[in-house]
Amino acid sequence: MPQEYPALQALLDKLPPITLEEMSGIKLMNRTDTKFVTTMPVLEQLLALCQGCYYVQRNCEHEIAPYRTIYWDDDAHSMFQHHQCGHKPRTKVRARTYVDSQLSFLEIKKKDNHGKTRKKRIQVPSLEDVMEHGTGEEFLKERTPFCFLQPEEGRTLIKARIQNQFHRITLVNKGHTERLTIDFGLRFKNFDSGIEHELPRTVIIELKRDGRQPSPILPLLRQLRIKPAGFSKYCIGTALTNPEVRLNNFKLRLIKLRRYL
Numbered sequence: 001m002p003q004e005y006p007a008l009q010a011l012l013d014k015l016p017p018i019t020l021e022e023m024s025g026i027k028l029m030n031r032t033d034t035k036f037v038t039t040m041p042v043l044e045q046l047l048a049l050c051q052g053c054y055y056v057q058r059n060c061e062h063e064i065a066p067y068r069t070i071y072w073d074d075d076a077h078s079m080f081q082h083h084q085c086g087h088k089p090r091t092k093v094r095a096r097t098y099v100d101s102q103l104s105f106l107e108i109k110k111k112d113n114h115g116k117t118r119k120k121r122i123q124v125p126s127l128e129d130v131m132e133h134g135t136g137e138e139f140l141k142e143r144t145p146f147c148f149l150q151p152e153e154g155r156t157l158i159k160a161r162i163q164n165q166f167h168r169i170t171l172v173n174k175g176h177t178e179r180l181t182i183d184f185g186l187r188f189k190n191f192d193s194g195i196e197h198e199l200p201r202t203v204i205i206e207l208k209r210d211g212r213q214p215s216p217i218l219p220l221l222r223q224l225r226i227k228p229a230g231f232s233k234y235c236i237g238t239a240l241t242n243p244e245v246r247l248n249n250f251k252l253r254l255i256k257l258r259r260y261l
Contacts, residue, residue, distance in 0.1 A: 004185075005064060008169070011047040012063040018055035018172050023179075033117070036205040036221060037229040037257065040184060043203045045224055050171065053216045054180070057170035059100055066099040067183075068165050070127050071234040072158040074146070077245050083235050084249045088113050091144055092234060093158060095130045104129075106136035108143050131160045162237050163189045173216055178209030180217060186233065190241035197240045202257075204231045229256070 038046075056063045072093040073079045082090040089112050097104040107121040122139050129135040134148035141147060147155045165187045171180040183206075186199040205226070209215050221227075230253070239250045247254070 005167070007044055008047065008064065011044060012056050012169065014051055015047075015054055015056040015063075015171070017058040017063070020057065020059050023057055023170075023172065032209060034207045034228050035231050036207070036226045037231050038203045038205065038224070038226045039201045040203060042224055042226065043182065043184065046205075046220060046226070049220045049223070050217070054171040054173055057172065059098075062100055063169060065168050065170075066165065067096060067168055068099055068127065068163065069094055069096045069233070070131065070160050070163045071237075072146075072148075073161045074156050074158050077161070077238070077242075078156075080235055080238050080245060083232055084247070086249075093140065093144065093146065094234070095124060095127045095136075097127055106130055106139060108140070160191055162191060162234065162241065164233050164237050166233075175213065177213040178207060178215055178217070181206045181208070183233075186237075188237035188241050190238070193242050193244070195241040195243075197237070204233075231257075 057065075059065055071079075079090065079092055081087075083092075089110060091111075092109045093107075094109070095104060095106045104124050104126050105121040106124050107119055109117060109119045111117045120139075120143060122136055124130055124135050130148070137148045141155070145155055146158045148158065151157045165185075166183045167185045169182040171182070172178070173180075183204045184202065186202060186204075188197045190196070205221075207215065207217060235250065236254075236257070238245060239247055239254060
């Protein structure tokens with residue numbers, strides 16, 4: 001992994017590490033989430049400026065962690081359409097593998113009418129178990145009107161639509177009042193169209209912080225002219241790989257994102 005991104009790894013080697021166990025003790029009780037989009041060269045500048053302010057999460061001896069995620073949707077792509085229209089409440093269903101540890105989880109993300117996102121998940125053997133055997137379907141049925149295997153009265157059948165793979169860096173500030181996830185190296189594969197797409201320059205930063213505390217990263221983001229920007233991996237990936245879906249509001253968003261693509 002470090003061999004793929006030697007410049008990033010050299011910068012991360014200068015940050016003190018924090019373990020997963022130490023991370024689990026960090027509770028952000030009044031959390032606000034903000035996403036930013038930038039490019040790989042600017043990310044290197046940001047990591048250089050972060051020296052002395054942040055820890056970097058280390059897992060399985062790595063600071064750069066590979067992820068693999070699959071998203072489900074119905075035949076009308078309702079979850080995609082609800083997101084691009086800003087519909088609330090809305091739901092996303094995905095399964096994610098942390099490649100280093102080979103741990104996989106089925107996750108249900110719900111955004112309520114107040115804009116708060118809540119996530120529930122259970123561990124599963126693998127993404128393929130969910131795709132091929134419907135593993136976790138009872139968990140899905142308890143929390144959503146969807147099902148995996150067979151159409152049922154009162155329930156909507158959903159299928160695996162798209163896969164993404166990416167690398168993630170996680171930073172924690174010295175005051176333990178915020179976490180910063182940095183995702184890059186995005187690759188998409190659409191199961192409906194067969195189209196694959198890569199975003200080698202694009203970086204998605206998500207700031208998760210305690211709203212009551214000052215953030216050391218915000219002045220650095222402003223200094224580098226990194227501005228807040230929405231970015232759903234599922235929706236952007238679908239827009240880039242499925243020519244059959246109606247883009248509507250995503251046309252403008254893709255135009256704005258073009259300089260990062």
